[in-house]
Amino acid sequence: MVWGISIDKEVVLIVVLASPVLLLLWRRRQVKSKEISEFPRCPPGLPILGNCMLLKSGAHRVLADLAWNQGYGDLFGLWLGSIPTVVVSSADLAKEVLHAKDKILANRGKYLFVEDLYYGFNSGPVFSSYNPRWVWSRKILTMEVLTIKRMQQLQHIRYSELRRLLKRLQDSSAGGTRPISVGRHISDMTANTTLLVLQSKLPENAITSPAELVQILEDEAMPSMGDFIPSLAFLDSLNKRRRRRAHKRIDALMDSILDERRQEMAQRLQNELPQDYLQVLLSKEGPMDEEHLTTTEIKGMILDLFGGGVHTSSATLEWAMAELLRHPECMRRLQTEVDTVMSQHCNGVNSVDDVLVDDDHIQQMPYLQSIVKEVMRLHPILPLIFPRVASTSFNLGKYQLPAGTNVLVNAWAIARDPRYWDRPTEFWPERFSKSDIDFSGQHYQYLPFGAGRRMCPGIRLGLSVVHVTLANLVRHFDWGIPDGKSAKDIDMSCKGGIGNSRAVPLLAIPKRRIC
Numbered sequence: 047m048v049w050g051i052s053i054d055k056e057v058v059l060i061v062v063l064a065s066p067v068l069l070l071l072w073r074r075r076q077v078k079s080k081e082i083s084e085f086p087r088c089p090p091g092l093p094i095l096g097n098c099m100l101l102k103s104g105a106h107r108v109l110a111d112l113a114w115n116q117g118y119g120d121l122f123g124l125w126l127g128s129i130p131t132v133v134v135s136s137a138d139l140a141k142e143v144l145h146a147k148d149k150i151l152a153n154r155g156k157y158l159f160v161e162d163l164y165y166g167f168n169s170g171p172v173f174s175s176y177n178p179r180w181v182w183s184r185k186i187l188t189m190e191v192l193t194i195k196r197m198q199q200l201q202h203i204r205y206s207e208l209r210r211l212l213k214r215l216q217d218s219s220a221g222g223t224r225p226i227s228v229g230r231h232i233s234d235m236t237a238n239t240t241l242l243v244l245q246s247k248l249p250e251n252a253i254t255s256p257a258e259l260v261q262i263l264e265d266e267a268m269p270s271m272g273d274f275i276p277s278l279a280f281l282d283s284l285n286k287r288r289r290r291r292a293h294k295r296i297d298a299l300m301d302s303i304l305d306e307r308r309q310e311m312a313q314r315l316q317n318e319l320p321q322d323y324l325q326v327l328l329s330k331e332g333p334m335d336e337e338h339l340t341t342t343e344i345k346g347m348i349l350d351l352f353g354g355g356v357h358t359s360s361a362t363l364e365w366a367m368a369e370l371l372r373h374p375e376c377m378r379r380l381q382t383e384v385d386t387v388m389s390q391h392c393n394g395v396n397s398v399d400d401v402l403v404d405d406d407h408i409q410q411m412p413y414l415q416s417i418v419k420e421v422m423r424l425h426p427i428l429p430l431i432f433p434r435v436a437s438t439s440f441n442l443g444k445y446q447l448p449a450g451t452n453v454l455v456n457a458w459a460i461a462r463d464p465r466y467w468d469r470p471t472e473f474w475p476e477r478f479s480k481s482d483i484d485f486s487g488q489h490y491q492y493l494p495f496g497a498g499r500r501m502c503p504g505i506r507l508g509l510s511v512v513h514v515t516l517a518n519l520v521r522h523f524d525w526g527i528p529d530g531k532s533a534k535d536i537d538m539s540c541k542g543g544i545g546n547s548r549a550v551p552l553l554a555i556p557k558r559r560i561c
């Protein structure tokens with residue numbers, strides 16, 4: 047999910063027509079805003095809607111422009127309907143939000159789509175409030191599910207999906223003569239891989255395929271007007287019905303996955319069962335108490351792990367391929383690094399296909415690691431991280447802000463800020479070769495996985511998928527740009543919506559390499 051609001055034109059029209067009544071409500075909000083002493087300066091907004099229209103699409107760019115070019119600076123305010131919101135655009139303030147005030151700001155907002163499409167607040171890790179149950183379930187995720195050991199146990203699944211991807215690229219491009227949609231192929235692979243690490247096999251004849259599930263989450267998981275102006279929630283009723291229908295399909299898929307495994311658990315010994323995420327979670331199924339996860343919580347966790355794992359990795363990989371196509375010198379240097387490392391592992395092997403680049407090889411590929419860091423600097427998939435919501439009043443900068451304030455950290459703007467980065471808008475992976483900046487959430491000018499207690503728990507898996515897939519894509523193929531186009535023609539705009547995806551799908555021609 048990204049912080050973009052779905053606002054239909056009709057809604058704006060209705061708001062205008064109903065403005066006399068709504069103005070009364072607005073006056074009440076204005077009174078409330080005056081009660082907050084010294085709220086940071088806000089850009090002008092519309093009655094009732096406040097600044098919602100600013101966030102319609104590409105919010106991170108619009109907010110960066112306000113901070114940098116329109117004099118609003120590192121900390122400014124917004125009124126999203128009736129919700130007081132502040133936007134942070136410096137590393138120091140990001141540190142205050144994600145480190146010093148991390149506990150107060152560890153809540154998520156309550157969005158209608160979480161009720162309709164997901165399993166409600168507090169059932170999955172992503173949208174749960176910060177509470178003891180969330181702390182416990184997060185511990186399960188980090189200590190039992192998303193561990194290095196389990197990643198290693200499930201490595202073979204990932205590698206076999208990767209082989210399938212490489213074969214599909216070869217086939218779909220008709221042996222390197224036809225352009226293919228890079229992102230779609232990679233997204234199919236990450237969707238299959240994520241479902242496989244979750245539950246070891248792809249559901250057969252499922253009501254909803256992995257690719258459809260990705261599409262549903264991409265289309266529907268987005269805040270709507272009623273989240274910010276509760277009195278206008280009724281205007282969202284058509285979308286609500288669509289989200290509920292989508293939820294039914296998701297729930298039927300979850301039921302079939304869970305039922306099948308429960309049957310296996312009844313028939314097989316513990317050591318004969320797959321060691322996947324589902325097994326860890328289902329082995330804790332039970333009543334709502336301190337030792338068990340309820341069925342709804344398990345479904346919520348599976349959905350969040352799927353949603354968290356698929357799009358983030360595939361969108362990052364698509365950006366990476368776009369940058370490499372635009373910078374052939376970086377592509378060549380990367381291929382040389384990968385070939386050099388792999389030549390030490392290919393003795394006696396007949397074909398490049400026989401050996402995949404895997405996690406162990408990645409350690410020996412510093413340039414690959416710099417490329418991935420640089421791609422995530424320029425194209426963080428959650429450019430505003432996830433909004434944090436204050437559980438009590440708190441101070442930020444010179445302001446005392448009330449409980450319920452939403453805080454947006456513009457990680458995209460901070461990662462392009464000349465105060466922290468030389469040549470900030472350039473793709474220049476070498477910047478990381480002598481730098482100690484990493485993904486750990488300790489460097490607040492660089493936050494692709496967030497920071498603090500709500501930092502991404504899937505960081506290891508996400509990075510492994512991105513590194514290993516990218517290395518294999520350039521090892522196995524030379525990549526060309528479709529006829530009549532050049533590197534300059536590759537559109538680098540982003541679309542808004544879920545994550546920071548590319549607006550225009552990347553087309554390229556993979557030509558098999560013989561090393």
Ligand code: HEM
Nearest residue numbers: 172354355358359428432494495496497500501502504508
């Ligand atoms: C390149 C890959 C990935 C990127 C860039 C990424 C990025 C992020 C970011 C920025 C957040 C918000 C952190 C915050 O609020 O401070 C997040 C949260 C989350 N991510 Fe990831 N992620 C990736 C892969 C994964 C994977 C593979 C999984 C699991 C399979 C995953 C599961 C989650 C979950 C469950 C949360 C919510 C954590 C919470 O609220 O406590 N992510 N991710």
